Amino acid sequence: MPTHGDCGLENLSDRIDTRRIVQQALADWRAQGRLASQDMEAVWQASLPTRADWRGWLDRALLILGAALICAGVIVFFAFNWAALHKFARFGLLAVALTALAGFAMSRPAVRAVARPMPGPDADTSAPPAIRSEAPPLACSSADLPGLAALGAAQILSGVLMAVIGQTYQTGADAWQLFAWWTVLAVPWALAARAAPHWWIVLVVGNVALLRYGSVNLGVGGMLELLFSADRAGGTMRILLAAAVAQLALWYALAARVSDFGFRGMTGPRLIGLLICGYAGWIGLLALVGTRLDELEPLMNLLLAGVALAALIAWYRWRDFDIVVLSFACLTAIGVIVTAVGRWLLAVTNDIGGFLLLTLIVVGLAAFAGSWLMRAWRSHVAGADATAEGTA
Template identity: 25%
Template sequence: MNHPPSQQDWYRFVRILLLTLGIGFTVAGIIFFFAYNWDALPKLAKLSITGGLLIATTLLSLRPQFDPLIRNILLTASAALVAVLFAVYGQIYQTGANAYDFFLAWTVFISIWVLAANFPPLWVLYLLLINTTILLYADQVANHWSDKLVFTILFLVNLVALIVSKVLLKAGKTIPTWFTNLVALAAISFSTLGIIIGIFGNKEFDFWLLVLLAALAYATGIWYGFKQHSLFYLSIIPLSLIILITTWILRISDDSGGFLLASFFIIGSATVTIKYLLDLQKKWAHEQHGN
């Protein structure tokens, strides 16, 4: 069973929160500084200030005198400043690049930092950039891609990230639970959205491919949830299934009867799922205390 956080845990949480907010507000202040004084600053000053801050933040993150957590947070701030530098450069010289080019370059240029730091919040930023790049590429370049194909790709990207994190965790690497849960939630969200679009659209190959991949992933997730006594996977997967079945009910019957049936299904399925999960939690707690 999980124990309530101790005073030391709260102290560490508040310390990290305040430090993160301080650095985050500093980066935001730099962005607003350029936005407000853009016309008044010469080109050289714009690039020098941004580049100087980026170099200074990166060098501070390399100082061994600092706590490793502080160094990683500073490196995350440096990763954000890379985007500021690219944005300033693009605005000065009007490169005319697509939005996906900006996010792709941002992703590529911080890849070494992400791998070297192995800092979960920085990995979250990295995955967010990858997902954003794919979405913008599909919107601006690959216009022939269907929405179902795009969500299938996003689902696979996050699913692979989840599998890799689980393998590393099993190999002894320290990976926080919140990170794997966040990646799993992103993967299931993309699969759910893609299947919903397919239910209301054409049932083409990419739709059935997504359904097949999602079915395999969901079955594996249910198995993993029972094996590891993880209520998280046993909660989000049934939630996704409830949403998909409700969508299918509304698709085949969009009149008042369909809405009534969907309402009853949501209430009934949610009640049964919650009751089962509560009983399962009590059973696992009893087994743990018995051991």
């Protein structure tokens, strides 16, 4: 069975981030005169994706597309032939499909990690340290990718199985229970795969279950009321925000202790960070729209949104730098600030000039955020460069 999927999508994302850091470092060195123009072309070419990189990307993309189309085909098959299939035929077909996927994954070879050889005496060590450190210390076989795709398809078909059970026996279960049990069934497949993309599926399905549960069982009537009912959704959003923060803390704890089970890369934390930004931003907007700010709850919601965004920015700026999450957080903060200013402008004036002022504020905040993000990125690149030179 395929294990230790370091050669999957999470490693591809890390390689893209590394390539960007390398190219930014090269541009800075060229601007500082530390890299001659005749040397620039050679090291820049070394940072570009090779033909093998593009072939590997195409293999992964087509494999993911094929697995997704197979799952979609199974869903459409059941939807089209529902009335013609006996209930045991439905369960039997799904059981055969899941068994076949599991058997196929079991037949795949495990990933073999091969240590990258150290450069010999004839190796070219003239490249800058950031270039030399771009290659990963382990070169992984890609023979596990079909097996990993099969396990991912099995995760999706587990949800189809739960839907078929609910439709066949009309259990009366709410949609959140479908997604909750789907999450439970997806976890063993993710443990078997030991690859980050399978945990992304668990995250997405689990958070859909939480959203649906919040819209039904936490005092909110439906999904639209959960999103747009300021007087009823505030408490639910606070619970969802706390759940997202707990997920982020759990991901980092598992990544530190059991990373071999697939808790690697930045895509998982980015998904959770996007959730935190969404919940914090929505809490802030609910506090500003349709409420009175002289009441305690809207003020507490606004303060909670600010604290959540500030903590997220501080973590991903100084502890575990990630420009993607920082961009999400800045965008969310801009939305809340502009809404607050817009509310104040509508309260003090009805003149059309207020909208012009609001436009200028949006442009100014966007320019400030972009400038700050660029400085943070350059500072991170400079720190990575200094670390690489120190260990070279």
